[in-house]
Amino acid sequence: MLEEIVIAGFGGQGVMSMGQLLAYAGMLENKQVAWIPSYGPEMRGGTANCAVTISNTEISSPLVTEPSVCIVMNKPSLDKFEPTIKTGGLLFVNTSLIDAKPKREDISIYEIPANAIANEIGNSKVANMVMLGAVLEVIKAIEPESILESLRKVLPPQRHNLIPLNAQALQKGAEMVR
Amino acid sequence: MLEEIVIAGFGGQGVMSMGQLLAYAGMLENKQVAWIPSYGPEMRGGTANCAVTISNTEISSPLVTEPSVCIVMNKPSLDKFEPTIKTGGLLFVNTSLIDAKPKREDISIYEIPANAIANEIGNSKVANMVMLGAVLEVIKAIEPESILESLRKVLPPQRHNLIPLNAQALQKGAEMVR
Amino acid sequence: MNKVLMKGNEALAEAAVRAGCRYFFGYPITPQTELPQYLSKRMPEIGGVFLQAESEIAAINMVYGASGAGARVMTSSSSPGISLKAEGISYIAGAELPCVIVNMMRGGPGLGTIQPAQGDYFQATKGGGHGDYKLLVLAPASVQEAVDLTIQAFDLADKYRNPVMILGDGILGQMMEPVEFKLTENNELPVKEWATTGKKGRKKNIINSLYLQAEKLEQHVNRLADKFGEMEAKEQKAETYLTDDAEILLAAYGTTSRVCRKAVDMAREEGIKAGLFRPISLWPFPEYALQQVLGRVKGILTVEMSLGQMIEDVRLAVNGKVPTDFYGRVGGMVPTSRDVLEKIVAFREVL
Amino acid sequence: MNKVLMKGNEALAEAAVRAGCRYFFGYPITPQTELPQYLSKRMPEIGGVFLQAESEIAAINMVYGASGAGARVMTSSSSPGISLKAEGISYIAGAELPCVIVNMMRGGPGLGTIQPAQGDYFQATKGGGHGDYKLLVLAPASVQEAVDLTIQAFDLADKYRNPVMILGDGILGQMMEPVEFKLTENNELPVKEWATTGKKGRKKNIINSLYLQAEKLEQHVNRLADKFGEMEAKEQKAETYLTDDAEILLAAYGTTSRVCRKAVDMAREEGIKAGLFRPISLWPFPEYALQQVLGRVKGILTVEMSLGQMIEDVRLAVNGKVPTDFYGRVGGMVPTSRDVLEKIVAFREVL
Amino acid sequence: MKVIFEKPKSLEDVTFHYCPGCTHGIIHRLIAEVIDELEIQEKTIGVAPVGCAVLAYDYFDVDMHEAAHGRAPAVATGIKRVHPKNVVFAYQGDGDLASIGMAEVVHAAARGEKITIIFVNNAIYGMTGGQMAPTTLVGQVTNTSPTGRDVEHSGYPIRVSEMLGSLVGPGNSMKRVSVHDPKHIGQAKKAIKEAFINQIEGKGFSLVEVLSTCPTNWGKTPVEALKWLEEKMLPYYPLGDFSPKEGV
Amino acid sequence: MKVIFEKPKSLEDVTFHYCPGCTHGIIHRLIAEVIDELEIQEKTIGVAPVGCAVLAYDYFDVDMHEAAHGRAPAVATGIKRVHPKNVVFAYQGDGDLASIGMAEVVHAAARGEKITIIFVNNAIYGMTGGQMAPTTLVGQVTNTSPTGRDVEHSGYPIRVSEMLGSLVGPGNSMKRVSVHDPKHIGQAKKAIKEAFINQIEGKGFSLVEVLSTCPTNWGKTPVEALKWLEEKMLPYYPLGDFSPKEGV
Amino acid sequence: MQKVIFNEEKCKGCELCTTVCPKKIVYMDEKKINSKGFHPATVTQQEECISCGFCAMMCPDVVIEVRRPSKEGKKDE
Amino acid sequence: MQKVIFNEEKCKGCELCTTVCPKKIVYMDEKKINSKGFHPATVTQQEECISCGFCAMMCPDVVIEVRRPSKEGKKDE
């Protein structure tokens, strides 16, 4: 198993932490993982993206140029990363913020109205977790439970009350692609 | 013709200017010349020395490690440079300040009471010129007139009155070795 | 499992702490700033000192003072900041003091960019500063290795009384990977009898690189040369990957070595016998190890994020025995494994 | 006869003036201090500016500003001072500005000594500063050549919009030899349309080395690379002495080349067919010229006042075709011609 | 309709890369207005710092030179000595000027170098993400003073204008201003104008210290940041004229 | 017989390399006397500058560290942070401290670094043979100001004590003294002692600026040089206490 | 009659202009969102505006242009 | 009774000591020359010396040692 995942969106949409959670969860499952942010000149506002590699064997290169999975949270990210996806790869599109349609036909496309669902369950901030739920359901590389476990380790105790909400978001996301 | 000359003494004895005058005069005679000071850590007081090369052909190295001519104005210089002189080379010793005797037998030694003579003609500062007069008389590489010509070029006009004194010193020095 | 997921910069900082480093002097610069930031929190916890210096020059001279005073001490920066440390590094090497210097390289020359690069190889290995000195230069390719090499770096620095440089790039600094800190805190640091601690009960100690007499300085430099010779003999480090039957050998360090490793896999999939030679010590360059894997090698392709620097050491090591070629990206661009694969294919054709 | 007897430092300063240099920024350091001292008197006479900067760093950054403003400008220093200029030099090269930098090397590392050395060859030729850049490095061996190369240096700097370094040592700086200033004052300096002069009547000009986008910086660095390539093709300079039938080739630059020239004469007297290869441009290293004189050469002995730096470029140029050996003195010591001769004899025996 | 307020000519018509509400933008505009009003656009040469204002060369429509971190006064000196009749200004942050560049600014002032420096004091390193600056207030939390600036460890913040004003320099001018409300913005502009005039008249070195915000790294909204500036910075950094007393 | 005066214990029994009559030697002796009197020889660590006093490590019989030119305050900071209970002093010339090392000394003072600096102001670069220093007097001829220091070109000499005293630093101490006659030598010693005590008591940064001669590069006999110091330097460099006023 | 004109594309939504308007007529338009993702500031009650220019002086991003109507009887300049 | 003792070998002949002696008894001994080539300072009228120490304080090269005779009736300490 080797998944090379790119996650991209606006700064503030939680794409960095989505990637870190994935990496953390992979580590908890004793997989090989790596996370690389793009720390470009676009540090203020603008787009943000990161790459996560999860593998059962030693990771040769943690740099992802041809992702097997791509999660785009906004329109500029769709434009930028759609062409890079590996043939046969997966593209997850946050349709709440992206009305354009992907053009590639050699990849599988999943359309998730992540913000809408997040608002539904009461907090627009968990749109990223909705997205993640859908991704995990498809790729099966990581157990959702490991994500929650990671959250427990990463969040300070006083914010553990947010975990059920996140669980719900993961769940809802998964449902979208079942 | 290739003369590699080392001149050494206390700071203040005029060894640097002796060397520069030699080089200047050589240049005026269309010879190849080079002058190198030792700019050692002994910048304050202590000994000073310089090397002058005068040649009819291009000078390969201006660095003098085995001088053909060596002029020592004080005792430490005698100790330091006597052993470096080329076999068959010339050593000029300022006996006014050096009572020790040179030990080498494979070189020609000239003993000049330079300060005494300089005092005789009225100015202890020209001891270096007395020495130089002796050297030129022996090595014949440079005309004393060229030295005086150099002095005329190097000295500011208001000090040209010193030139006769210097001429006399050169003359006296030459007489010592005739 | 004792693994934690950490950024390279932070893991490296923690490794220094584990190695007994209690003094850090530095100045912020992207992409290494997480390192001082981490230590600004961590040092006070363990009774150490984090001090943000007024400049890179002040930082390296504080390191110079602290090291002379007997401390395990570190500084870190990125390319332009390392240039500013050149004089200080030469002093520290000249005075034979141990310390660890981290350079997370970014694109140059000049202000360049904050994106990753490997354009400071020459500076690190041939001497950015003046005079004859050498740094031990270690180039980790993963966060775990950054941790392990950092811990070793302090020991090597003390062993040779010489500064050691960890040479990474922005990617290594920013990347998160799981790491394990294998060492527990090292309490038995070497005793430094030469350090300035106050002359109580002994003759005075002097920390110095000045020898006004050329003869004395020559003796001193020749002694340094002996030490460098010893390092060359003992401290070469390299890793090889699929070199046994390799016909095309890639040579790359740090981040590019990982790109190349993947390229080797891709090449093997296409039936090309590629292998990878990865120097871990950049100085001393692991020439013995390289010479040993030349067996069937028909050509060496050096891949760097520079216009071509390590390639010179590769060429010096093989001394004309094998043809060499170079592929590089610059200015913050990172070569992709596919690019490298294409280069391998092209190179193979001309061999 | 137009010859005058001058110290290297002063002759070099006067040459700069003759070349149209009207701005000098520097900081005192032995053994180059006569150079700024000379210009502190000379510049005001000709309407130029001599400014003693507060440090070497300030000096190189003043040069950076003045060069960007379109001036012919120079700075000079010696080893530790050049280390401090490393960042600024990288900026100037990155921003593609012309200037002339003089390094009269002294013994290092660290404070070292004020005596002559050649330990900064790597720093000068491989880049003391960060990132991929190259200085044109010229190494005069006599006071006359210092004059001639300095005048050329200003033209080369303008031609390539790149800093040029004159690399000498304390002996060259302190030595007096007759010199002739062949050029009359050069009044037709190149027009610099890119300079900051006020945007009157044109679009604004920007002097810069920052390219936040990696793609843009890569383009820029690749353009620099083309320029370096052009210099490598066109600006290699070397002198040979008795190389036609030479079996033992000495390789040396600057002061040591003169020691070696004499050693060649001494060797010839003893019937040894020795010759001398003297690089005048250290970067680009004159590899073509070296390859051309290899004819009967059985071995190359490189002689430096260092632990061995140029030897690497010699080895890269001959690429294993000829055995090489090294003889060096360090710490301010100068090899004698007799020492070199002995080395030649010993080397010949093992060949 | 009379245009009361529009983009000054010496400012490029581009969007700044600054964070929302960052007062760097206001200060840029004031400088451009002054250049316009003094009609010196064609002879002004600006020096950009390394700091958030690193791209200033893209914003001012005058000849520009990007300096190395902290060295703007030296770069400006080089330019000014070559073109003594031009107007040369440098724009510097507090890390740039008061930390790494301390020697260069002190010496430019001591030389009475005829340049103008706009010194943007936002009590933090903005560009690198919020580390302690020499002007960070006592107790202020930053990424490298996680428990607040501690006097025992880091000393007191440096008052640059006062310090430079203590140098002998009869033609020098040092003023501190702020941009936290329109009134102070007006005063700031006046000070900047006077600083340029000081240079044009050949009197000496001039520096305007402008108190500025960094909402992003202060962890505040832009509006809160202005308030913080007013409440916390003003008491320690009093506004006013700190030029050297006449006489040597 | 009671010994009134002899070589202090903390001074090595060697001959200084200084020129005849150079007051560096007096200042060395005073420091050593103070170390003896405070009984801190065994815990003092000295930092030598790059300048004529570069060999100071051979003269003081305490642990010594040779700094890079101008960086003594940074080196001393590194040592002091490692050994906060030791006494750390640096010895610096005016080129070293006030020119190349300006940033380091300002920041050591601003941090209130608990070190002591003996700042030897002889208005010239001695070691390199007499170039202009930041403290060279207006009109003073040096090898790089051949027609005398010109204010238009080089500005006014820097008064280091006053400038550092303008920094906020309640525990800091800055004093200027001279060694041109026995009375002033006595006062100088007192100031040096107080500066060490300031450090020992953990109050802050302390600096003693000592006006000193350079007969060689001033082109004067040692006796003339003392006179010149008194007549020319004292008026521009008034003696006294320039420590920061209390309060922040 | 537009006395204050907002170049909404350039607005970064910092709200500084809203705090200085003596007439309190500058507000953030929560309904609009520009291409950088910000709700831009705006004024609808143009007639209330006294053309004091405070909003423009305070704006760090040169978003606002301010005009003053010509005095009555005068033509527009 | 030697009140002031000159380590003549160390003297550099700078003459500073001669200018501060209140009794004007310190002088340069033109007849002697030390190994560094300097005429050393000295005092012959030891009895004139009041042990004020000024000469020693002024000497940059620690050439001079000064003693004071014990008070009458007391033994040498």
Ligand SMILES: Cc1ncc(C[n+]2csc(CCOP(=O)(O)OP(=O)(O)O)c2C)c(N)n1
């Ligand atoms: C030599 C060097 N050191 C460090 C840096 C990293 N750096 C860039 S900007 C900056 C500080 C910026 O702070 P400030 O000058 O206060 O400007 P601001 O961003 O706050 O406006 C630093 C440390 C650099 N580019 N070069």
Ligand SMILES: Cc1ncc(C[n+]2csc(CCOP(=O)(O)OP(=O)(O)O)c2C)c(N)n1
């Ligand atoms: C980086 C560097 N720059 C310059 C020098 C040369 N240098 C040595 S001492 C000195 C100045 C000494 O003057 P000062 O500090 O006033 O001390 P003084 O000799 O007058 O006591 C200089 C410029 C150096 N050694 N290193």
Ligand code: SF4
């Ligand atoms: S980081 Fe701070 S100073 Fe920089 S642009 Fe953002 S708010 Fe302004």
Ligand code: SF4
């Ligand atoms: S050069 Fe000047 S400062 Fe240096 S030792 Fe001689 S007199 Fe003293």
Ligand code: SF4
């Ligand atoms: S110009 Fe004045 S009144 Fe009109 S909107 Fe702006 S701040 Fe309000």
Ligand code: SF4
């Ligand atoms: S001040 Fe400017 S950028 Fe901020 S909200 Fe108002 S118009 Fe927009």
Ligand code: SF4
């Ligand atoms: S101790 Fe006083 S009286 Fe005696 S010789 Fe010295 S200065 Fe003169």
Ligand code: SF4
């Ligand atoms: S002061 Fe000292 S060195 Fe000078 S003459 Fe007197 S004894 Fe000799």
Ligand SMILES: [Mg+2]
């Ligand atoms: Mg700031």
Ligand SMILES: [Mg+2]
């Ligand atoms: Mg001095």
